[in-house]
Amino acid sequence: GQSLEQPSEVTAVEGAIVQINCTYQTSGFYGLSWYQQHDGGAPTFLSYNALDGLEETGRFSSFLSRSDSYGYLLLQELQMKDSASYFCAERNYGQNFVFGPGTRLSVLP
């Protein structure tokens, strides 16, 4: 089977750096994606790792280690507008998309 695990909540202050982890038990998948969803909004794509290593996109970076069954999203220079839910997601070899339960990030002033 496949499942992804994330912390349910993370809190940090403006200007800080926060890491949101995603662990998985999937036997095989094409890559790990990250999405941001504000309350009442739709998920928006942030980052994708097809291979192990770090992908950097502005203030956001994502990392994948297949040998450790682990990935993370790193948010730097946190801003109030970063308060949202963050989901990791995979497309497994069965071609189904599976999303993690989401991590709610609260950024405090």
Next chain:
Amino acid sequence: KAGVTQTPRYLIKTRGQQVTLSCSPISGHRSVSWYQQTPGQGLQFLFEYFSETQRNKGNFPGRFSGRQFSNSRSEMNVSTLELGDSALYLCASSSGLAKEGNIQYFGAGTRLSVL
């Protein structure tokens, strides 16, 4: 490029009725996936259509069905609505091919309330 468009944005139905939701993907995208999002269950994959064919299916009952037209627009139908079908239904489009096919772009969703 225009984004993913879903209609209607809000819908209220009663138990036993059926509903049809519509999704227009990003121009050039051939894959459309549907998701159900609820507070308790998170984002659950319903099915994916690619070039008018259902390519993948999640673990939902047969009351949930869909189709895709030659212009890649997709519809999702839920028959014999139940109270538990109340949710945000999200449509996502992607190229459906190679690495880019693993990145999805979501519409704003249709919020369905079943009374």
